[in-house]
Amino acid sequence: FVITFSNSAIQNFSTPALQATAGLKLTLAATALTGYLVCSAIGQLAGGFAISRQWADPERIIATALSGSAILLIVAATGVAGSVGTLLLVMLAGLGTGVAGPSRDLLIKRATPAGATGRVYGTVYSGLDAGLAVSAPIFGWLMDHDLPRSIFFGAATAMLVAMLIGLAIGQVTRRQREQPSAAS
Numbered sequence: 001f002v003i004t005f006s007n008s009a010i011q012n013f014s015t016p017a018l019q020a021t022a023g024l025k026l027t028l029a030a031t032a033l034t035g036y037l038v039c040s041a042i043g044q045l046a047g048g049f050a051i052s053r054q055w056a057d058p059e060r061i062i063a064t065a066l067s068g069s070a071i072l073l074i075v076a077a078t079g080v081a082g083s084v085g086t087l088l089l090v091m092l093a094g095l096g097t098g099v100a101g102p103s104r105d106l107l108i109k110r111a112t113p114a115g116a117t118g119r120v121y122g123t124v125y126s127g128l129d130a131g132l133a134v135s136a137p138i139f140g141w142l143m144d145h146d147l148p149r150s151i152f153f154g155a156a157t158a159m160l161v162a163m164l165i166g167l168a169i170g171q172v173t174r175r176q177r178e179q180p181s182a183a184s
Contacts, residue, residue: 002165003066003104004131006158007097009139010036010073013151014090020148021079022086035091043098051102058103058110059170065103066163069096070156077152090152097159100166107166110173 011033018029043065050061075081076089112120142150 001127001131001134002158002162003097003100004128005135006155006162008132008135009151009155009158010090010093012136013139013143013148016143017148017151018086018090020146021077021152022083024083024087028083028087032087032090035087036094039091039094040098040101043095044101045098046095047099048102050099051106057170057174058107059166061103062100062107062166062170063163065096065099066159066166067096069093069100070159070163072096073152073156073159077149077156079149100162104166107169107173111169 014033014036015026015029018024018032019026022029024032047061047065050056051058055061056064070093072089072093076086076093079086081089108120108124139151139154142148142154
C-alpha cells in the first residue's frame, strides 16, 4: 500500500508538480517521469541481482534504497538543484524504488506462514490497488490547492514509512527463524 501510494504520487502528479516548482516545460517535465520509470526498471534488475547474491538482508536493501530515493525527492522538492537538477533527482529516485522491489517481494515470501500464500498475496495485491486509489485524491487535492512541492515530500514520506515497515517485518521474520519450533 505505502510504496504504491508513493509511486502513484510520482506517476500521476510529478509532471505538473515539476512544471509548477521547477518551471519545466511539459515535455521536459514528462521526461522526468519517463526517466523515473526507466531508472525503476534498471533498479529492479540491479535489486534482483543484489538480493540473489545475498549482499545484504532484504530489509537492509529496502532501507538503503528507499531512504536514498526519499532523500533525492526531498532535495527535489526544495528546488535547490535548479530545473535540470530537480529533473535528474526525480529520475534517479526511481532507481531506489526499483532496487527495493525484489527485496520487498522476498521479504513478503519469508514472512508468509506455511499454507497462507494465497491469503498473503491477496492482501498484498489488494494493498497495491488501495494505494493507487487512496493516493490520487490526496495528491490531487494538494495540487488543486497549489502545493506542488508536497507531491515530492509526500512521496518521500511514504517511502520512509515503507522502509520502516520493511525493517520491522525483517526483525519479526528473523526472530521467528531463530526460535526453535514447538515440534523440536
